[in-house]
Amino acid sequence: MTLLQNTDKSSAIICVAVPVPLRQTFDFLAPQTGIQPQRGARIKVPFGSRTLIGIIVAVKQDSEYPIARLKTALEVLDTEAVFDEPLWSTLEWLARYYLAPIGEVLALAQPVLLRQGEALSPTSIKTWSLTDHGRSSAIEELNRAPLQLAIVKRFMRHTSLSPSDFKDESASWRQAISALVSKGWVEEYAAQPRLVVSRVEPAAELQLNPEQAAAAKSFVTAVAAREFACHLLHGVTGSGKTEVYFAAIQAALDQQQQTLLMVPEIGLTPQLIERVERRFQVPVVTMHSNLNDRERHLAWWHARTGEAKIIIGTRSAMFSPFANLGLIVVDEEHDNSFKQQDGVRYHARDMAIYRAKTHGIPIVLGSATPSLESYANALSGRYQLHTLGHRATSAELPKIQLVDLAHQPSNDGLSPAMLEAIKITLAAKKQVMLFLNRRGYAPVLFCSSCKQACKCHRCDSYLTLHRRAYKMRCHHCGYEGRIPELCGHCGAKELVDVGDGTQRVEDALALRFPEARLLRIDRDSTRRKGELAEMLELARAGEVDIIVGTQLITKGHDFPDIALVGVLEVDQSLYSTDFRATENLFQQLLQVAGRAGRREQVGQVLIQTRFTEHPIFETIRQHDFSAFAGQLLAEREAAGFPPFGYFALLRAESPHQAQALQFLRKAKQDLQPCAGVMVFDAIPAPMERRAGRYRAQLLITAEQRSGLNATLATWLDFLAHDTEAKKRANAVRWSLDIDPQDF
Numbered sequence: 001m002t003l004l005q006n007t008d009k010s011s012a013i014i015c016v017a018v019p020v021p022l023r024q025t026f027d028f029l030a031p032q033t034g035i036q037p038q039r040g041a042r043i044k045v046p047f048g049s050r051t052l053i054g055i056i057v058a059v060k061q062d063s064e065y066p067i068a069r070l071k072t073a074l075e076v077l078d079t080e081a082v083f084d085e086p087l088w089s090t091l092e093w094l095a096r097y098y099l100a101p102i103g104e105v106l107a108l109a110q111p112v113l114l115r116q117g118e119a120l121s122p123t124s125i126k127t128w129s130l131t132d133h134g135r136s137s138a139i140e141e142l143n144r145a146p147l148q149l150a151i152v153k154r155f156m157r158h159t160s161l162s163p164s165d166f167k168d169e170s171a172s173w174r175q176a177i178s179a180l181v182s183k184g185w186v187e188e189y190a191a192q193p194r195l196v197v198s199r200v201e202p203a204a205e206l207q208l209n210p211e212q213a214a215a216a217k218s219f220v221t222a223v224a225a226r227e228f229a230c231h232l233l234h235g236v237t238g239s240g241k242t243e244v245y246f247a248a249i250q251a252a253l254d255q256q257q258q259t260l261l262m263v264p265e266i267g268l269t270p271q272l273i274e275r276v277e278r279r280f281q282v283p284v285v286t287m288h289s290n291l292n293d294r295e296r297h298l299a300w301w302h303a304r305t306g307e308a309k310i311i312i313g314t315r316s317a318m319f320s321p322f323a324n325l326g327l328i329v330v331d332e333e334h335d336n337s338f339k340q341q342d343g344v345r346y347h348a349r350d351m352a353i354y355r356a357k358t359h360g361i362p363i364v365l366g367s368a369t370p371s372l373e374s375y376a377n378a379l380s381g382r383y384q385l386h387t388l389g390h391r392a393t394s395a396e397l398p399k400i401q402l403v404d405l406a407h408q409p410s411n412d413g414l415s416p417a418m419l420e421a422i423k424i425t426l427a428a429k430k431q432v433m434l435f436l437n438r439r440g441y442a443p444v445l446f447c448s449s450c451k452q453a454c455k456c457h458r459c460d461s462y463l464t465l466h467r468r469a470y471k472m473r474c475h476h477c478g479y480e481g482r483i484p485e486l487c488g489h490c491g492a493k494e495l496v497d498v499g500d501g502t503q504r505v506e507d508a509l510a511l512r513f514p515e516a517r518l519l520r521i522d523r524d525s526t527r528r529k530g531e532l533a534e535m536l537e538l539a540r541a542g543e544v545d546i547i548v549g550t551q552l553i554t555k556g557h558d559f560p561d562i563a564l565v566g567v568l569e570v571d572q573s574l575y576s577t578d579f580r581a582t583e584n585l586f587q588q589l590l591q592v593a594g595r596a597g598r599r600e601q602v603g604q605v606l607i608q609t610r611f612t613e614h615p616i617f618e619t620i621r622q623h624d625f626s627a628f629a630g631q632l633l634a635e636r637e638a639a640g641f642p643p644f645g646y647f648a649l650l651r652a653e654s655p656h657q658a659q660a661l662q663f664l665r666k667a668k669q670d671l672q673p674c675a676g677v678m679v680f681d682a683i684p685a686p687m688e689r690r691a692g693r694y695r696a697q698l699l700i701t702a703e704q705r706s707g708l709n710a711t712l713a714t715w716l717d718f719l720a721h722d723t724e725a726k727k728r729a730n731a732v733r734w735s736l737d738i739d740p741q742d743f
């Protein structure tokens, strides 16, 4: 295509990334008035019948399109770029690597309020703080106004408060504040939200043990050197990895630099935030899905201005801009929740590594059970490996034993050996933690007359019986219905609940151990915001004796008093078809085992299984991660599986059974594999029907990542331009997953 010169020099042409699912940018004429367009600023543009806010990718003098047909953009919104340079490069890389539309990637990287066109800097908000009079008065004066008293007490921890600090409370706080203002205790003003340092009791630095000190020393040197390098900190559970991160964070602070500390799920880590705040008396912000739009914008702003020195966040924090980033730490780097499962399916850990490279700073990945990808990179020397082989306290690693269910059948999920161990532990006044990755009461309601089970009518799955809510629920599509009295197939009144969920185990424990304080932690018991954190705190504080829970309880927690960990059911995962199942099971078992015996006494772990001979148990009993990883890596290498080969999964779904499969079969014909790329046959998904839609998938594998990327990019371009192909694609819902976690 020939380039047409723009003859009218007064109006430049701007190339804009618009948030639409198309892998291209769009040219517009610059608006005649208003702010000068520059790369990285937001801009309002007419798009079809809509007005969209996009990001300026380039300002140029010519276009591939006839100038006369270009529309004029409406308004430039920013006088500066939204993203910092390294973030910008990272986002461009993300769009290339995941073959995602650049406009969608750039939109994903902005807080919602910015996407909606609000100013970059958060608007000033109503703020209150104590007056000198309020500070010097005796608070006993407020004894008869309990709400006012409570508010004044909050000012002892926070220098200022805003309406959002009261959002979970009843409306009467407004009157209490007004009363305090009229008494002259409190003053009100409009403030640019500032970050305040939480006033918590500072914690002393711990004396690092030699293993910790060695790792800390290399991190401190790396931070000071300001050079990209990827470090893998492999430390057994309780080895004190956090203390080593802290040494590195201190080094960044010493150089006036920010640290991004990434965690898999913020709901699970209030403990970490508290530890960070106690240790460093600097402004900390958190970024996670529980923030409202305004809070998110604020956190983003504080990271961008550099006012926040430590940013703790889940995967979305990876999109934050920074004024002077000096270090990235990814804790529990193996955790699957770093992978985004819809929209742009990025992996936040991989993105973090790229980002560290563009900033020219070190990154530390930490885990007791590293992902095979990271571990292989450490073995090959691409990452520097640091090992903490011992627990930091005097505690030994727990003793892991199997309970053979073939000889010791369980009742309500609990075998006689498990019950006995629980009894002994409780008698010794220690805590018990029981892990069962299945919420609800029973996973199946079965008719003993016609042998049929109660199924979800929208999915290929059984409905789970929930006794507490008195409902049948589908854990795949969210369907909820009444518990039937009669079999839906034959009408017999012989329905029996089969299998164990956390609720059934909880009931059984209440009967067996009526004196014990029980706490069930799963998604049903923690629906309210903040509830999970409260429950974990109860458990930590020793206010409960037995904790029963799903994977919510396995991750990274430091529960001081747990002496016994019981794993009630693993057999389903032992023989799964998913290629990552074994890796994930091993990680989960070692993580949950790691909750036991974190103080002086040696902890005990009991795993119930019908398959005691399965090889995974030998390495688990030895806590031998490297033997296990070595074995699994050898298998993966022989099969050409990741990290030795590269996978992409094309998924499609449709309300019509054949349509998704047909789309993928046609895709297989249209794909032109580069050398080393293999396209498998389109097959139905493991659960073919979900939420009323039929799902299918197509696996594409490659020896080289570049070949995989090129093959798919060519196909996507074809799909975007070929009328027939476009029509087929529009008839189904489809998505492309690079480095899929499971399939």
Ligand code: ADP
Residues within 6 Å of the ligand: 206, 207, 208, 209, 212, 235, 236, 237, 238, 239, 240, 241, 242, 243, 392, 393, 558
């Ligand atoms: P990890 O993250 O590796 O599981 P943590 O950092 O949570 O381990 O540490 C486990 C426990 O050991 C914590 O209670 C921590 O305070 C303690 N700890 C860590 N390092 C030391 C040390 N050098 N001396 C004494 N206690 C330590």
Ligand code: ZN
Residues within 6 Å of the ligand: 456, 457, 458, 459, 461, 474, 475, 476, 477, 478, 479, 691
């Ligand atoms: Zn369903």
